[in-house]
Amino acid sequence: METNQTDPKAIEAEDILPEISFEELTPEMREACNRAGWKTLVPVQAKSIPYFLAGRDMMVQSRTGSGKTGAYILPIMQKINAQQNVAQALVLVPTRELALQVSREAEMLTKGTNIRTAVVYGGVGYNAQLEAFRGGAQLVIGTPGRILDHLLKNTLSLDNLKILIFDEADRMLSMGFYPDMVKIRKYIPSGKILSSMFSATFPPQVIRLSDQFLHNSNLLSLSGNQVHIAEIEHIYYVVPGMRKERSLVRIIEIENPSSAIIFCNTKDTVHYLSVVLKRFGYDADELSSDLAQSMREKVMARVRRGALRFLVATDVAARGIDIPDLSHVIQYEPPEDPEAYIHRAGRTGRMGSSGVAISLVAEMEKFKLQSIARYYNINMEERPLPNDEELERIVAERITALLEARLRSRDNLQIERMRRFVPLARNLAQSEDELALITMLLDDYYQQTLHAPPAPAASADQENGFTQNKKNRKPRPRNKNRGKIEENRQ
Template sequence: MQAVQGYLAASTLRTLHNSMFSATYPVFVQRTAKQFLRAPEFLSLSGEQVHVTDTEHLFYIVPSMDKDRTLVRIIEIENPASAIIFCNTKTAVHYVTVVLQRFGYDADELSADRSQSDREQILKRVREGTLRFLVATDVAARGLDIPELSHVIQYEPPEDPEGYIHRAGRTGRAGRPGTALSLVSEAETLTLDAIAKRYSIEFQQRRAPADTDVQAIVAERVTTLLEARLRERDRLQTERSQRFVPLARTLAGNEDESALIAMLVDDYYQETLHAPPAMVREAAPAGELQGGPPPARRPQRRRPPSRRPWRSER
């Protein structure tokens, strides 16, 4: 701004109409305004309330050493369509990104260490909806305008209270509802209390989900997905799968072998719900679903039973 001002003539500066916009008015913003504006007047469009009213503000009290696993459990329970996860340091950003990726989530990091080309590519994926979770610091994510961002998750509260407004303001934009989640330790609740009093935000405390909560909800989801998948199968596919029914019963009844079934179900769940959007399996045509007529097919001659690929020729 100072460089641009240096190219303008004094007469131009006197007649130029300038405006500045900011979510908050900290001291350094006011100082900058006085430097570039003549007799600036401050206009607040939201009165005393600077946060987005359509955003739900939630927090979980979590032990510091269990934040990473709690974050995974919250993601499973909330199942956000897209989210930015804020950390205070580049080290924390990298750690959280690695944890999410190892758990099978579509996540990437954005920090000052990334090259400009990497940053542009990551932001392009976020805006196009092909990156589900972005982990970032305040510096990296300041000023981002990401449409339809459903959640903002604060892995740790910001060091500056005003940072909360900028973080939470990434969601709930253009009249859309949003959710801002905060993970805080017992000591960090004091920071959250200060933010609540300063900006008149009503935080709602949620109980941190346990492993049993996650097990119940993912079991319900994967059962629904598999039942829908089963209804899509035609008669030949159903007939083909019958050869594995005895094996499935044997594996289910053997505690040592049940890990095989758990592995297959887990892989299917991750590939279906947590794969990058571009890799998610396309839905079957409407006619393939139960309740709709199957699409017209040219009659085909059935092969003799001995030629079926799952039967031995011997």
């Protein structure tokens, strides 16, 4: 696979820092490693720690389980002043599970020092978190929504912040945390903050996020000796032959792609899968040679505007289509021609960004996929199909973050108004028979918020045009324009 040698964020050869060895660490860092039972440094630690110590902002491409937590906790220990009982380092993570995992590792590494850790996340009470802040925690680890809650309530101050870490930035965006992250930015001191971003992939959305928080950042990839983004992450799931579409829905729920082309081998499968995705509430449409020209043009118009989230298509129908900022390619059926895999996967990971290529295969088909991976020298990862428990946990964390964000946006009058429903909410929550009502409301809100179509690029212009017309409109304009509005809805 070709790599991106012209990435504007790639480190110039003369600016690449040599790796650090275990023996070259400071005595404090070596003691921390000994507490964790580490005798050597893993690649992500050896490569990234020198940039931290040099005070350089970095975007580090690394996967879960690569040892990245130690890569930022060790230098954080070096830069924190343990005599100052104020928040000096903030680590933002996408989930409660990761927050707890990072905090456990941080506490193990800092054991016996005066560095204290606070871990904060939504869906639980505030008391333990407030106690940790009052105890003078210098290292704060948490999800963006709950961190923002504390900032708004003045129970957490970032005035003395020195280090800001984004762990699994791509997942943070997929969880719907972007609005909260933008609001957190207002509380970060204007002076130089050492900032780094860790992510398995760097799609355009993550790169744009890095531009908002990081200063003159460079990319550090662990995909070999090159310092660049490894453009495409290749993943496959072994799925049962029956109800394969349900397996796809599970994967979409976990991955939450911002946009994707879903490839099928036949026109019938394209149509069937498109109908299923729409029925599940996803913004999806189909493209095949059976489609009438007028319908094809409508679908293509949405694709060109970047206003369609999931395009289900055959290889032939998708030829020549370029979807801007495409984050995922999903191969619902593996291609009959091995070379077609490369053409399909190559639709994402363009223009210096990265993407994800996902394949769904039956048990016997995975050997063909592995053969393609060997032939083209692709690092392909097998992942287990998400089970019910994992799916429920991810969905619950997402909707909790969304609802907490919505509650934060309410003014005093709206909060006063909603109090009239407190008795009803309490009764519904206590009644097993009425649980279906709450479940329905949560499902509707989740679907409307997370699975709505992307906002078309032209929408802002249309909105401005409508505003201008509104100023000079004549009486009863709604009746005049009603026909046009109805046409646009169809």
